[in-house]
Amino acid sequence: MTEIINLEQIKSLLEINEVASAIEHGFISYSQGKTQIPMPGNLGFNNPQGDCHIKYGHIHGDPYFVIKTATGFYANSKMGRASGHGMISIWCRKTGMLEAILLDNGYLTDIRTAIAGQIAARYLAPKHVHKIGVVGAGMQARVQLEFLKSIIDCNEVLLIGNSMESTKACQNYLSNVGFTVSIAKNVKELCQSCNLIITTTPSVSPLIFGPDIAKGTHITAVGADGNNKHEIHEEVFSKADLIVVDSVEQCSQYGDFSYALKLNKQLQSRAKELGSVIEQPQSFGRTNQDQISVCDLTGLAVQDIKIAISIYQKFLDKLANRQR
Amino acid sequence: MTEIINLEQIKSLLEINEVASAIEHGFISYSQGKTQIPMPGNLGFNNPQGDCHIKYGHIHGDPYFVIKTATGFYANSKMGRASGHGMISIWCRKTGMLEAILLDNGYLTDIRTAIAGQIAARYLAPKHVHKIGVVGAGMQARVQLEFLKSIIDCNEVLLIGNSMESTKACQNYLSNVGFTVSIAKNVKELCQSCNLIITTTPSVSPLIFGPDIAKGTHITAVGADGNNKHEIHEEVFSKADLIVVDSVEQCSQYGDFSYALKLNKQLQSRAKELGSVIEQPQSFGRTNQDQISVCDLTGLAVQDIKIAISIYQKFLDKLANRQR
Numbered sequence: 001m002t003e004i005i006n007l008e009q010i011k012s013l014l015e016i017n018e019v020a021s022a023i024e025h026g027f028i029s030y031s032q033g034k035t036q037i038p039m040p041g042n043l044g045f046n047n048p049q050g051d052c053h054i055k056y057g058h059i060h061g062d063p064y065f066v067i068k069t070a071t072g073f074y075a076n077s078k079m080g081r082a083s084g085h086g087m088i089s090i091w092c093r094k095t096g097m098l099e100a101i102l103l104d105n106g107y108l109t110d111i112r113t114a115i116a117g118q119i120a121a122r123y124l125a126p127k128h129v130h131k132i133g134v135v136g137a138g139m140q141a142r143v144q145l146e147f148l149k150s151i152i153d154c155n156e157v158l159l160i161g162n163s164m165e166s167t168k169a170c171q172n173y174l175s176n177v178g179f180t181v182s183i184a185k186n187v188k189e190l191c192q193s194c195n196l197i198i199t200t201t202p203s204v205s206p207l208i209f210g211p212d213i214a215k216g217t218h219i220t221a222v223g224a225d226g227n228n229k230h231e232i233h234e235e236v237f238s239k240a241d242l243i244v245v246d247s248v249e250q251c252s253q254y255g256d257f258s259y260a261l262k263l264n265k266q267l268q269s270r271a272k273e274l275g276s277v278i279e280q281p282q283s284f285g286r287t288n289q290d291q292i293s294v295c296d297l298t299g300l301a302v303q304d305i306k307i308a309i310s311i312y313q314k315f316l317d318k319l320a321n322r323q324r
Numbered sequence: 325m326t327e328i329i330n331l332e333q334i335k336s337l338l339e340i341n342e343v344a345s346a347i348e349h350g351f352i353s354y355s356q357g358k359t360q361i362p363m364p365g366n367l368g369f370n371n372p373q374g375d376c377h378i379k380y381g382h383i384h385g386d387p388y389f390v391i392k393t394a395t396g397f398y399a400n401s402k403m404g405r406a407s408g409h410g411m412i413s414i415w416c417r418k419t420g421m422l423e424a425i426l427l428d429n430g431y432l433t434d435i436r437t438a439i440a441g442q443i444a445a446r447y448l449a450p451k452h453v454h455k456i457g458v459v460g461a462g463m464q465a466r467v468q469l470e471f472l473k474s475i476i477d478c479n480e481v482l483l484i485g486n487s488m489e490s491t492k493a494c495q496n497y498l499s500n501v502g503f504t505v506s507i508a509k510n511v512k513e514l515c516q517s518c519n520l521i522i523t524t525t526p527s528v529s530p531l532i533f534g535p536d537i538a539k540g541t542h543i544t545a546v547g548a549d550g551n552n553k554h555e556i557h558e559e560v561f562s563k564a565d566l567i568v569v570d571s572v573e574q575c576s577q578y579g580d581f582s583y584a585l586k587l588n589k590q591l592q593s594r595a596k597e598l599g600s601v602i603e604q605p606q607s608f609g610r611t612n613q614d615q616i617s618v619c620d621l622t623g624l625a626v627q628d629i630k631i632a633i634s635i636y637q638k639f640l641d642k643l644a645n646r647q648r
Contacts, residue, residue, distance in 0.1 A: 002411075002427055004328055041365045041378060043389060050420045054365060054378060054391065065367055067378065067393055069413065071420025085421045087326075087413060089393065096374050096395030097409045101425060103326055 026302030031275025068304035133194030137161025137170035210235030242293035350626030355599025392628035457518030461485025461494035534559030566617035
């Protein structure tokens with residue numbers, strides 16, 4: 001029998017710290033080649049614009065394989081609907097039977113993306129963050145900051161969104177969870193004032209440029225996950241001391257790093273995977289406070305696999321406890 | 325709200341003739357380039373052996389896009405379990421919201437595959453079929469024949485399966501639905517005695533060879549859908565007057581035709597898509613009774629899209645009628 005697990009159940013079963021640790025292990029397994037992760041499936045639409053990603057695969061030794069579908073339809077917000085939706089299916093690796101469906105509406109994609117941002121900041125952000133700059137004022141801006149709270153000792157935020165309305169709404173939200181949030185005049189000002197920068201937009205042309213990035217800055221870019229999306233200019237990568245990507249294969253095909261590669265092929269050999277950074281932080285993480293680091297996250301199936309299996313295991317544990 | 329539609333509901337909502345007609349239109353749309361159908365996603369496992377296909381896409385103008393997952397784990401039958409499982413998700417093309425999940429356990433994959441076999445036979449089988457040869461004795465052998473009943477005026481079947489046990493079980497099944505079924509000594513005898521041949525096995529080496537195929541024979545090959553599966557030898561394609569594939573792109577990458585292409589690149593220009601045959605049977609279908617024709621079906625997302633949307637529309641109609 002297939003278990004259908006709804007969003008309310010999912011939220012009650014989510015143990016952030018456990019999932020974050022599982023996702024770190026997932027990144028390591030991926031970078032060690034201990035996974036079967038094909039390139040994501042993708043559909044793109046115009047009028048109205050939208051996209052659909054299918055991320056899926058198996059981590060060697062896991063009892064399940066996982067298929068995650070997430071959509072982003074940005075005109076939804078005009079009708080008061082969330083732009084992101086989705087679901088995850090969990091399959092028995094021995095029989096191919098459908099074990100469970102997580103009706104997460106894209107929630108777990110938001111969470112696992114924020115967790116990846118948290119992991120990137122843990123290994124790459126400077127020791128003393130004086131101001132966090134956030135480009136984009138949607139759901140990801142909110143969750144990225146919420147997940148940074150526990151690991152970065154800085155409440156000062158400079159924010160810029162697509163419209164004043166959405167920026168103010170995000171400012172309110174972040175103020176309510178304990179940040180002191182100013183609104184930036186422009187992205188240039190934001191870049192020049194902050195030493196931890198998070199980009200979370202669906203922009204299709206670069207917003208962040210090399211000359212604006214000061215020594216000792218870390219940038220995590222989570223917006224550009226395909227379909228011509230592009231937030232970080234090539235010169236940022238060229239200028240950076242540390243280039244980190246979630247997947248060299250995936251980031252060479254789309255997202256910010258792929259655009260940088262087109263202009264500067266030599267960047268390829270300088271990019272390290274987040275899994276390698278987690279495994280050997282002394283070799284591949286930040287080693288001094290003047291380094292500029294940039295981490296391009298296109299979203300990796302191991303994140304979806306780990307968060308889904310974690311939820312499902314908790315679900316089964318609860319079921320077993322109830323039946324005892 | 326996402327509708328969860330179970331197998332019993334699916335069976336009650338399935339209108340075969342309507343779906344067959346919709347699938348014919350789907351093949352035509354595909355061959356006219358009026359679809360967005362990426363290459364299928366794929367996972368493969370060993371020990372126990374299994375595979376998982378993700379077929380997905382959108383037909384221009386449809387209100388939904390569809391993602392179908394189907395698995396095949398062939399050791400399941402030893403434990404009394406079906407080898408195939410699966411599900412289909414249906415998404416709103418305008419909002420990316422998850423409209424419905426069809427918990428079909430792979431049933432609709434069986435049905436749409438059988439419908440494609442029926443369509444191939446309608447346009448390609450000789451006028452007078454004296455004996456139908458079926459290689460493979462699993463679920464697909466059964467449904468292919470059931471779907472041929474309404475369009476082929478022949479009850480004589482020669483059958484061969486992987487084991488005598490499975491072959492006899494299939495013989496019993498087919499006898500009960502009105503066929504007169506003999507068991508072939510070997511595939512060679514089957515090929516030499518039949519002028520309509522259906523192959524439905526997960527074989528990884530060719531079973532059907534050119535010299536055994538007589539004038540006026542049609543072969544539909546549905547077994548080889550990826551993961552090194554291979555039923556039809558290259559010389560069958562070289563000898564055939566008509567080579568038909570469901571998708572030139574897909575069949576050039578895996579399945580029987582891809583193996584033939586490796587040995588004989590000139591076959592590429594001779595292959596026609598089933599959608600073109602349906603659209604212009606006088607140009608691309610059987611035009612005389614001596615022709616040898618071979619149709620390689622790797623399974624196309626348009627089939628999954630059309631059958632899923634048909635079921636969902638019936639579901640919505642029923643819901644609307646109940647509320648009236």
